[in-house]
Structure formats: C-alpha cells, structure tokens
Amino acid sequence: MDAEDVLQDEDLDASWTLLSWLASCVMVFGGALPYVPQYQDIQRSSNTEGFSTRVCLVLLVANILRIFFWIGKQFEMTLLLQSVVMILTMFAMLHLCCTVQNTNRVSTRQHRLTDLDFRYFWKWSAFEDYLLFCFGFTVLCAVVTLLLLDSPVFVEALGSLAVMFEAMLGLPQLLQNVHNGSTKGMSVKMVLLWTAGDVFKTAYFVLSESPSQFWVCSSVQILIDAAILLQVPFYTQDTRVKLG
Known part of the structure; x- marks a missing residue:
C-alpha cells in the first residue's frame, strides 16, 4: 500500500469519526429540539391549553427507566446522555406550564401531590410536586433494580417497558x-x-x-x-x- 492510499484511508477514517460524532450530538440534543418552539409558543401566548403535560409524564418515566436499563445492560453512552438531556427538558417544560397556569388561575384552590387525589394526578399546582413524584419513582426503580439486577429477564423487561412508554x-x-x-x-x-x-x-x-x-x-x-x-x-x- 503506497503513501497515497494510506492518506486516503486516514481521511476516510477521520470523516467517519466526525460523522459519528455529529450523529451522536444530534441523538443527545435532537430529542429536546422539538420542544423549543412549543416552549416559545407557551411563553408568548401565556396559554398551555394546546400542550399536554402528560407528554412530560411519558418521557420522564421512559427515560428514568431507560437509565436503569443502561445500568443492567450497558448500551451506547450517547443514549444514556440523551435520557439525561430529555429529563432536564421535561422539567423545564413542566416548570413553565406551572408558572403560566398559576399566573392565569382565577381560583385560589391549589392541587398538591400530598392531597392524594387521583383526579388531579399530574395536574398539580406546584412544580415541586412533579419533582417529588419523579424522585419517589426513581427511588422505587433503584430499589427494584438493585434487587433484581442479576436477572436477565428483568433487565430485558425493564428495557421493553422503557421503550414502550417512549413509544407512547x-x-x-x-x-x-x-x-x-x-x-x-x-x-x-x-x-x-x-x-x-x-x-x-x-x-x-x-x-x-x-x-x-x-x-x-x-x-x-x-x-x-x-x-x-x-x-x-x-x-x-x-x-x-x-x-x-
């Protein structure tokens, strides 16, 4: 193999590395991009009616489960980072929705997680309640995963459950x-x-x-x-x- 062929192979490897790096960046941050225009629309209109906060619930549960799936079965670090970015994005959306809804609320009645009223599940008035729910869910997942981590069936089921939520x-x-x-x-x-x-x-x-x-x-x-x-x-x- 002459020097020219070696240089071509090196250029090809460098191009592929750059392409892989760009694809990874898109995977990590691309999932959060669709929420930028929605965030801006809510800010501009001060109206959350057109956005379902249950989208945030689905993505938070899916990505928390995916992180524990990664603990049991290490896949690409890119997908793990994507989950972290998505969780932060969903918290940002929930914080905005709570702020707007509290500003527009005529009634002084507050719905809190501690009320244990299932009719208002995921319709709480305070952003802190969403954080508390996610913290409790994370602790529960951590305990169950710790107990069953050695079971391949549980790990695969955990991964399937995570992507099932995300599919919805x-x-x-x-x-x-x-x-x-x-x-x-x-x-x-x-x-x-x-x-x-x-x-x-x-x-x-x-x-x-x-x-x-x-x-x-x-x-x-x-x-x-x-x-x-x-x-x-x-x-x-x-x-x-x-x-x-």
Missing part, C-alpha cells in the same frame, strides 16, 4: 387534540421535528445495532406522529364545515 410519547398529544376537537395551541413545528427526529433515531438504532427495543419503539412513534399531523388538516376542515 405522542399519544397524550393525540388524545388532547381529540378532547379539544382542535389542534389550536399545538406547535406543528414541534410535531414535524418529532417526526424527523424519530425517522433519524430509527435509522441510527438500526445502523448502530442498538437493542431491538429501541428501533421498534421509534417505528411506533413515527406512526403516532403521522396520526397527529393528519389531525391538523382534519380539524381545520371540520372547523370550516361548521363555520360554513
């Missing part, structure tokens, strides 16, 4: 739109970014040979994203018919 990511938003009979207040940019991100994730999981749970999850997410996007023209047309 768009479901709260889908149901919120059905309940409202409208997609008003929902950021279409957010859903488009969701869809693009899920397509990218699916390709990434397949190419990087990640555990099968991951690409199955992202494939289901793509289907739900498509259903949400179809709601936009459906409810727009329905509104036009009613006005007509």
Whole structure:
C-alpha cells in the first residue's frame, strides 16, 4: 500500500469519526429540539391549553427507566446522555406550564401531590410536586433494580417497558387534540421535528445495532406522529364545515 492510499484511508477514517460524532450530538440534543418552539409558543401566548403535560409524564418515566436499563445492560453512552438531556427538558417544560397556569388561575384552590387525589394526578399546582413524584419513582426503580439486577429477564423487561412508554410519547398529544376537537395551541413545528427526529433515531438504532427495543419503539412513534399531523388538516376542515 503506497503513501497515497494510506492518506486516503486516514481521511476516510477521520470523516467517519466526525460523522459519528455529529450523529451522536444530534441523538443527545435532537430529542429536546422539538420542544423549543412549543416552549416559545407557551411563553408568548401565556396559554398551555394546546400542550399536554402528560407528554412530560411519558418521557420522564421512559427515560428514568431507560437509565436503569443502561445500568443492567450497558448500551451506547450517547443514549444514556440523551435520557439525561430529555429529563432536564421535561422539567423545564413542566416548570413553565406551572408558572403560566398559576399566573392565569382565577381560583385560589391549589392541587398538591400530598392531597392524594387521583383526579388531579399530574395536574398539580406546584412544580415541586412533579419533582417529588419523579424522585419517589426513581427511588422505587433503584430499589427494584438493585434487587433484581442479576436477572436477565428483568433487565430485558425493564428495557421493553422503557421503550414502550417512549413509544407512547405522542399519544397524550393525540388524545388532547381529540378532547379539544382542535389542534389550536399545538406547535406543528414541534410535531414535524418529532417526526424527523424519530425517522433519524430509527435509522441510527438500526445502523448502530442498538437493542431491538429501541428501533421498534421509534417505528411506533413515527406512526403516532403521522396520526397527529393528519389531525391538523382534519380539524381545520371540520372547523370550516361548521363555520360554513
């Protein structure tokens, strides 16, 4: 092999390393990007009606479980970091929603986690209650994982449970739109970014040979994203018919 071939191989390796690094960065931070326009919309309008905070519940549970899955079965560090970034993003969204809702609230009635009223589960008035719930859930997961960590069946079940929750990511938003009979207040940019991100994730999981749970999850997410996007023209047309 001559010197020119060696240089070409080195350039190819360097290019592949750079591409892999960029793909990893996209995986870590790309999942949080769809929430930027939604965050801005809520800030601008001071209205949280179009955003379902149960999306935050789904993602918090899914990513907490994924972190414990990583403890039992070490997969790519990129996916672990992605979970940490997503958890922080969901806390930021919940904090904003609590702030806006408390500002707009006419009644002085507060709903707290300590009330133990299931009717207001995940509809609490204070951001601290969401933190407390997640802390308690994390402690519970830690205890169970510690006891059953040596069981391959438990570890695989934990991973499946984590990605099952994540696969349902768009479901709260889908149901919120059905309940409202409208997609008003929902950021279409957010859903488009969701869809693009899920397509990218699916390709990434397949190419990087990640555990099968991951690409199955992202494939289901793509289907739900498509259903949400179809709601936009459906409810727009329905509104036009009613006005007509």
